Amino acid sequence: MSDHKGSPLQDMPIPVTILTGFLGAGKTSLLNQLIANHPEKKLAIIENEFGEVPIDGDLVIGAQDNIFELANGCICCSLNGELIETLRQLLDSGKVFDHLIIETTGMAEPDAVALSFVSDPGIQAEFQLDGTVCLVDAVSGQETLLEREEAVKQITFADCIVINKANDVQEHYLAALQSNLREMNPLAQITTANYGRTEANLLHLQAYEAGELEQKIKSVVGDSPTHHHHHSDVAAHSFTFDQPFDLLAFIHWSKVLLMIQGKNIYRIKGILDVGNENAKMVFQSVRTQSAFTRAGDWPENEPRLSRIVIIGKNLKREALEKALRSCLSKG
């Protein structure tokens, strides 16, 4: 990866990691570990926190020159426009950096932050999401998930979930938490940490790359017709279809679905067989935005199975399946 000097004509988009997790879960501790473990990287960091006086920036060690603060508001709501402005300033600053980390407030909905990177063409040209990392407090995480909708959304949107303070709980408790998180988000990688120290390569998740997505979706959905994971009213529904999709019908359906039910749909990811296309089409949504990318061609010896995972709240599985079936190619 080449250096980025804030020029609008960079050769490669700068990878972006969104760091999220409920209040006190260990985001700043993890950030400090990332900085310590990646001396080869020139990290730029955007900190967002509530409160008049920014504090977290002072708690991040050794990167003071490259820290940008968005204080006194939440990045996912009132400060979203400011985030885009800060990204532009970052590019214009002349600072050299090759990876951007955004630490959100503990209350932020990371999909709203991610939206800036998939909805603004100017930003998209310069930055590319690598993935969202969500910290969960091993001790209080379970309780927080029962009480706080924001925490549930953070989990369901994450590409990697890090259970921090793992040594502070017993093994069986940790295993139960892990399995609960797996049910809520079967697509995420799950790992453990103490004081933010973890083995996982969190800055290279490539969560939005077609090949990586395909592997993940395949591992979750398999070849069986349909199944779903349940966490109270939040569920991950998986579907497989062995007939090709009509691309336009699918696009139309997904746009209407996200427009009408977007609030309750946390994530859609899918690999689709589309009539008249040799390439596998990878679909994913971030809030109301959605996009297709091409993965490799379907190999001759691989059945053309479309696999789709929809994670959301209070979703009616039968209705989703029926609607998806109506998007299958008629020809």
Ligand SMILES: Nc1nc2c(ncn2[C@@H]2O[C@H](COP(=O)(O)OP(=O)(O)OP(=O)(O)O)[C@@H](O)[C@H]2O)c(=O)[nH]1
């Ligand atoms: N026991 C224990 N404490 C930890 C661990 N990791 C972090 N802490 C402590 O937990 C507190 C919160 O950690 P932070 O890294 O500031 O968490 P945060 O998510 O950035 O917090 P907010 O910015 O307030 O949302 C601090 O006092 C840390 O020292 C851990 O693995 N075990």
